[in-house]
Amino acid sequence: MTGMSPPPPRPDRVAPALARWYAANARVLPWRARPGEVPDPYRVWLSEIMLQQTTVATVGPYFHAFTGRWPDVHALAGADDQAILTAWAGLGYYARARNLIRCARVVAGELGGRFPDSEAGLAKLPGIGPYTAAAVAAIAFDRPAAVLDGNIERVMARLFAEETPLPAAKPLLRRHAAALTPTVRPGDHAQALMDLGALICTPRRPDCPRCPLVGDCRGHALGLAAELPRRAPKKAKPTRLGLAYVAIRAGDGAVLLGRRPPSGLLGGMAEVPGSDWTEQGAPAPRPPLSADWRRLSRTVRHTFTHFHLELTVLRASVAAATPAPAGLLWVPPQALAGHPLPTVMRKVLAAGLDSPGGKRIPSRVRNS
DNA sequence: GACCCGTGGGT
């Protein structure tokens, strides 16, 4: 027997076993249609955009806030950009919000309010790439599209014992996923694979004994499941340094805010004025106005996708009549929630408005 | 393919 290679998983065994498991174990999620309900493409699309690189638990409150305020694509298309960015604040990857707005306006406008019902048509829209096009086509329109996200990559790599590292393995894994995709209820199949990846076939310690596919899994048969998928080594994150200025106006306690350029890091979001963020050497001071700036003892640390940031916070109190410098705006504390403040800037304000302690400025949308 | 682009929770 030694040396015998386990057979590859068979679609006629895998898909039905997965469907049976899903019927009993599907997660109840806000954007999922109940059995017998017709899925709403708008809600499917919105949830898939929010779920890009973002956990189910994080998305929940944002999804409720968006659908409550903008129940259909026409409402969203008609909303102010700033209102949408503000509602998105804290979710991250803000280009998603900018593309969400563009996409909603295309659908509500030239497409007459209807999302394309094909993978190819969906893929032409802003913010919709290969994953989202396949997911919306399958889930909202019952198209047999091969959905491939991080969960399904992991499940496929294990099922087929694929040892090629990601991301090079992606085309192979996509073919495996396509081979297993049934023509009946492909959307449920995709969601079942994602639930399996989230609940059973987890990154660290897969719960193989409870897996409905264990008998078909080549990775498990070879004792490799927990090691797959392999990944190319990732680069180390550098640390950047910066200065952030919290100016507080006497009387109402308003703070000075600006807006970041419309694209790039935190594009279009609100910010406290500050220096450049330098990777080498000390950042050049750039106070927004002349004042008695005091350095706070506590620095603000924040990690972005590709670098760590360490901000020194400087605070000053200024007279009530101080005019806002060009491009900046005085914002009273109670009005902060109306501005699209990314998390790093919430941290800066929390430090600057409550120096020794560390009081939190809650996001407009939060768990529980 | 390489690089850019947030954030929070788990370990």
Add this chain to the structure above:
DNA sequence: TACCCAAGGGT
């Protein structure tokens, strides 16, 4: 603490 990684897309 440090690292991993999540229902990825754009350039």
